[in-house]
Amino acid sequence: MANIDFLNLNDTISADATELKAAAARVIDSGRFLNGEETKQLEKTMANLCGTKFCVAVSNGLDALRLIIRGYKEIGVLCNGDEIIVPANTYIASVLAITDNQLKPVFCDASLLTLNLDTSHLNQVITPKTRAIMPVHLYGTPCWDEQLQDFAIRNNLLIIEDNAQAIGAKASTCGINNDNFITGGLGHAAGNSFYPTKNIGALGDAGAVTTDDEKLATAIRALANYGSDYRYHNIYQGLNCRIDEIQAAFLNVRLQSLPKIIQHRSLIASIYDNDISNKAVVKPVIFSNMQQVWHQYVIRTAKRDELRSYLNVHGVSTDIHYPTPPYKQPCYGQYNSLAFTNADLLAHEVISLPVANCSEEEAKEIAAIINQFH
Numbered sequence: 001m002a003n004i005d006f007l008n009l010n011d012t013i014s015a016d017a018t019e020l021k022a023a024a025a026r027v028i029d030s031g032r033f034l035n036g037e038e039t040k041q042l043e044k045t046m047a048n049l050c051g052t053k054f055c056v057a058v059s060n061g062l063d064a065l066r067l068i069i070r071g072y073k074e075i076g077v078l079c080n081g082d083e084i085i086v087p088a089n090t091y092i093a094s095v096l097a098i099t100d101n102q103l104k105p106v107f108c109d110a111s112l113l114t115l116n117l118d119t120s121h122l123n124q125v126i127t128p129k130t131r132a133i134m135p136v137h138l139y140g141t142p143c144w145d146e147q148l149q150d151f152a153i154r155n156n157l158l159i160i161e162d163n164a165q166a167i168g169a170k171a172s173t174c175g176i177n178n179d180n181f182i183t184g185g186l187g188h189a190a191g192n193s194f195y196p197t198k199n200i201g202a203l204g205d206a207g208a209v210t211t212d213d214e215k216l217a218t219a220i221r222a223l224a225n226y227g228s229d230y231r232y233h234n235i236y237q238g239l240n241c242r243i244d245e246i247q248a249a250f251l252n253v254r255l256q257s258l259p260k261i262i263q264h265r266s267l268i269a270s271i272y273d274n275d276i277s278n279k280a281v282v283k284p285v286i287f288s289n290m291q292q293v294w295h296q297y298v299i300r301t302a303k304r305d306e307l308r309s310y311l312n313v314h315g316v317s318t319d320i321h322y323p324t325p326p327y328k329q330p331c332y333g334q335y336n337s338l339a340f341t342n343a344d345l346l347a348h349e350v351i352s353l354p355v356a357n358c359s360e361e362e363a364k365e366i367a368a369i370i371n372q373f374h
Ligand SMILES: *Cc1c(COP(=O)(O)O)cnc(C)c1O
Pocket: 060, 061, 062, 063, 090, 091, 093, 094, 136, 162, 164, 165, 192, 193, 194, 195, 205, 206, 207
């Protein structure tokens, strides 16, 4: 019998443990716990990685998305009541960032091919109040194609990427501002997350905004620091959404492993793709023209509960991303009566298999166990 964790953070960071401890010691000895050199370095690395002119490191991924929308409001680009198109099957944080700012989420159903927002439905959900689209690169697959890009340009919409799950992913067509293909730099602004379970995790909460828009970046930097543009001068009724210097130091270590992390996750995905042959299971599509980063490897089956407990009995732990879509959550009672064919189906059928800490042998073993399921 196998004994495979879905995710084990001790394993995840053990390769970097010595360097992480040295990074902590460096920050402790420096006596500088906010806004120091580590934070500057992290911002430089993330801007380079995403191909953007600016990066503002912040407290977490939700705050990165909240601050983007709040920043656009402060510089007069978005207003209360404006609509933002968001996938119906995302994690709730995407939607919270919109409603926290008194804007309106307009849900768009998912594609069963990409498991991302179905860009062919955009026409059906746009209204005269639509000002932005929030593509979510769910599970590490870029939500980006010419249709989305053309639609945004034609209708003069902002593109706010939720890049929480896809740092380092590459789309199949370039972004709106330049010939950059990397998620986090495809649209007008992006929210990135370093939550510990994400592909690049801090040892606590952290996030970052990446953008080419200088006005927005400047507003966000002030908003995240009490709305202060210089000391004891407040131009906005701001927040405290700063990143800890110690988390920035950890991330400067972790980011060096990004190519290795992507390579490992892609290898596990390709083993599952080759080896899983059970007809009751639908595998995620590996797109040859993109770089997916496999934050999750998500299969589908009508016999979800049975397969999950069967895997559990055979020593394989799994997870569900996500059992309840945001529009069905109690906090969004006003949307509970909505229905989306594919988002509802996915909520009932998806299972996430181990990826992060899974060896090649274990992935083969898991595939063999799944193939015996009937
Ligand atoms: C994790 C996540 C977030 C929020 O990031 P935090 O750092 O946990 O606040 C936002 N959107 C998606 C799609 C996520 O997976």
